[in-house]
Amino acid sequence: MTTVLDRLNFALHRSMESDERVYVLGEDILDPYGGAFKVTRGLSTKFPTRVLTTPISEAAIVGMASGMALRGLIPVAEIMFGDFVTLVADQLVNHASKFRWIYNNLVRVPLVVRTPMGGRRGYGPTHSQSLEKMFLGVPGLKVIAPNTLGDPADLLAAAISDEDPVLFIEHKLLYTRQLLEAGKADLRDYQVDQTFGDYPTFTMRPTKPAHLTLACYGYNFELARLAALDLIMEHEIFSEIILFSQLSPFNLDPLFQSLERTGKLVTVEEGTISLGWGAELAARSVEKMRGLMVRRVAALDLPVANAKSLEDKILPSVQDIVNAGLYIVE
Amino acid sequence: MRYNVLAMDDNFTLYKTMLVIRRFEERLLSEFSTGKIVGTTHAYIGQEADAAGIFSVVDTEDVVFSNHRCHGHFLAYGGEAYQLAAELMGKASGLVGGRGGSQHIHWRNFYSNGIQGGIVPIAAGMALAEKERNTGKIVLVFIGDGTLGEGSLYESMNIAALWKLPILFVLEDNHYAQTTPVEKAVAGSMSARFTAFGIPVWERETSDVLEVRSLAMEAAASARSGTGPACLILHTHRFSAHSKGDDPRSPEELARIHKIDPLTIHGLRLATEEFPRAASEVAEIVNNAFDRASLDPFPELCSEY
Ligand SMILES: Cc1ncc(C[n+]2csc(CCOP(=O)(O)OP(=O)(O)O)c2C)c(N)n1
Numbered sequence: 001m002t003t004v005l006d007r008l009n010f011a012l013h014r015s016m017e018s019d020e021r022v023y024v025l026g027e028d029i030l031d032p033y034g035g036a037f038k039v040t041r042g043l044s045t046k047f048p049t050r051v052l053t054t055p056i057s058e059a060a061i062v063g064m065a066s067g068m069a070l071r072g073l074i075p076v077a078e079i080m081f082g083d084f085v086t087l088v089a090d091q092l093v094n095h096a097s098k099f100r101w102i103y104n105n106l107v108r109v110p111l112v113v114r115t116p117m118g119g120r121r122g123y124g125p126t127h128s129q130s131l132e133k134m135f136l137g138v139p140g141l142k143v144i145a146p147n148t149l150g151d152p153a154d155l156l157a158a159a160i161s162d163e164d165p166v167l168f169i170e171h172k173l174l175y176t177r178q179l180l181e182a183g184k185a186d187l188r189d190y191q192v193d194q195t196f197g198d199y200p201t202f203t204m205r206p207t208k209p210a211h212l213t214l215a216c217y218g219y220n221f222e223l224a225r226l227a228a229l230d231l232i233m234e235h236e237i238f239s240e241i242i243l244f245s246q247l248s249p250f251n252l253d254p255l256f257q258s259l260e261r262t263g264k265l266v267t268v269e270e271g272t273i274s275l276g277w278g279a280e281l282a283a284r285s286v287e288k289m290r291g292l293m294v295r296r297v298a299a300l301d302l303p304v305a306n307a308k309s310l311e312d313k314i315l316p317s318v319q320d321i322v323n324a325g326l327y328i329v330e
Numbered sequence: 331m332r333y334n335v336l337a338m339d340d341n342f343t344l345y346k347t348m349l350v351i352r353r354f355e356e357r358l359l360s361e362f363s364t365g366k367i368v369g370t371t372h373a374y375i376g377q378e379a380d381a382a383g384i385f386s387v388v389d390t391e392d393v394v395f396s397n398h399r400c401h402g403h404f405l406a407y408g409g410e411a412y413q414l415a416a417e418l419m420g421k422a423s424g425l426v427g428g429r430g431g432s433q434h435i436h437w438r439n440f441y442s443n444g445i446q447g448g449i450v451p452i453a454a455g456m457a458l459a460e461k462e463r464n465t466g467k468i469v470l471v472f473i474g475d476g477t478l479g480e481g482s483l484y485e486s487m488n489i490a491a492l493w494k495l496p497i498l499f500v501l502e503d504n505h506y507a508q509t510t511p512v513e514k515a516v517a518g519s520m521s522a523r524f525t526a527f528g529i530p531v532w533e534r535e536t537s538d539v540l541e542v543r544s545l546a547m548e549a550a551a552s553a554r555s556g557t558g559p560a561c562l563i564l565h566t567h568r569f570s571a572h573s574k575g576d577d578p579r580s581p582e583e584l585a586r587i588h589k590i591d592p593l594t595i596h597g598l599r600l601a602t603e604e605f606p607r608a609a610s611e612v613a614e615i616v617n618n619a620f621d622r623a624s625l626d627p628f629p630e631l632c633s634e635y
């Protein structure tokens with residue numbers, strides 16, 4: 001069985017093999033350790049000159065990656081924990097994402113910044129956050145998140161081939177997850193469609209007409225599936241699931257199409273609830289459709305506590321999604 | 331090695347380069363009152379010897395990352411005054427179609443951005459790319475005294491030294507960061523910041539283009555030698571305000587520094603008849619640049635990135 005981690009690691013190996021311009025840089029990424037979450041495992045053994053272990057200098061890692069990208073290389077930078085993206089904000093917002101446009105399309109910045117986000121591992125307030133929402137809506141920056149339905153290797157390979165900067169968000173709990181197989185297990189009772197393009201949006205439709213639409217990305221797709229199952233088994237409520245790979249900039253057409261059928265939206269994310277991804281989806285959907293019902297499921301507006309008992313209450317749960325579904329349908 | 335070295339006795343060209351910068355910036359500042367230019371700008375007047383001296387010795391193919399005060403660097407690099415003027419006026423014919431303006435330009439291997447410090451790791455990454463691609467190019471990155479306060483500078487110095495990157499840090503100390511004098515912003519020694527990382531420093535208090543030139547030649551050669559980064563620290567003076575109206579300096583201080591004028595210093599080396607020649611050639615370049623640019627159309631907006 002293949003895990004998300006295997007596929008991400010595979011994509012890095014493949015990209016480095018097939019293109020000599022691909023460089024990987026980050027903290028503690030050399031073998032035998034192979035990176036804090038092992039995504040870069042094996043790379044430094046195979047490509048010793050193109051895998052660069054850096055000092056603890058996040059701004060410089062991403063800044064240097066931008067410079068490399070401007071001058072003919074294809075860098076993939078790893079930020080050890082997603083929480084540290086605050087240190088690279090200037091580089092992403094004021095430099096990498098701007099160059100192509102402010103230089104009137106005279107340059108390209110083929111840069112990937114990969115980073116693990118998310119909680120539920122008891123790492124506490126500064127190693128458990130989902131900060132991607134701070135980087136949504138930055139012109140010129142793509143924010144991409146893998147999941148277990150699409151192939152994470154394809155997604156990462158596409159990000160590496162992308163001519164524009166990509167912030168690639170890997171939820172920590174996804175690493176050990178198996179990829180889903182079409183028509184099997186969880187997917188048995190759904191028809192799955194996906195949009196064309198490098199970063200597909202998936203539409204999962206149950207065999208019966210759905211009562212609501214669950215919108216999610218990344219690891220929260222795992223929770224959304226469990227919640228959808230519970231809603232069917234316990235309440236005979238059917239859900240369509242819209243699963244995004246590309247968070248920003250976005251194309252919401254698959255979501256709107258689903259909402260035409262259901263008229264009810266529940267968004268699921270692990271970032272804090274206020275001013276977040278779900279809020280934007282809700283606003284866009286309501287602007288588009290009169291009378292739409294919306295409910296957001298997200299983390300409380302608190303730091304992520306270290307104690308598991310508190311963390312569980314702060315981060316969204318399957319039950320929270322079920323409750324949102326019940327509320328909106330009743 | 332393919333240096334773009336002017337003959338050591340080509341004093342006229344060095345003078346003319348400085349004069350182009352001076353007249354360009356003067357014309358630019360005057361255009362704010364005509365309304366042809368809006369927003370802000372950072373004139374290079376007073377510091378011309380730095381750019382003219384440095385760019386007389388680096389290879390035309392070398393890579394440059396400049397900062398907010400980039401016009402002098404750009405013109406000495408060989409950039410066209412007309413395209414820069416058009417950019418400053420927000421014209422479609424500008425260097426980057428009016429999208430970047432004064433602080434955000436790109437042409438050939440010249441780049442600039444208006445964020446203090448953030449450009450330095452980018453320049454280091456460029457140097458890594460040039461090294462890996464065996465191009466033989468070096469990267470020059472320009473910072474001011476005030477930018478010594480930015481942390482990403484030190485991250486970049488560290489990595490550039492560790493990885494022996496072909497980068498030349500050019501620190502132009504004009505004694506002020508906007509309105510803040512260097513005494514209120516920079517503790518300890520400027521050069522020791524670089525030498526602490528094992529980066530050799532060439533440092534001089536000078537507004538003499540020939541002194542800058544010989545120092546820059548040594549520093550650039552060091553950066554190109556494969557031994558790692560080098561640093562050039564030039565203590566100089568900015569004559570005009572930081573941007574437009576922001577100048578807290580006393581009339582006495584201004585009078586004192588205006589006596590240290592790179593044009594006067596280097597002008598001593600020119601023959602009398604060379605001055606009117608320089609003046610008329612430069613006037614033609616600058617007038618043509620602004621007059622032509624002012625006739626050009628404004629750009630269209632495409633709403634997609
Ligand atoms: C990160 C950042 N902070 C503040 C500014 C505003 N700012 C622009 S230029 C400047 C002064 C820079 O001083 P220095 O580095 O000495 O360069 P100089 O202007 O003297 O050439 C300041 C504060 C900026 N552009 N970027």
Ligand SMILES: [Mg+2]
Nearest residue numbers: 474475506507
């Ligand atoms: Mg200064």
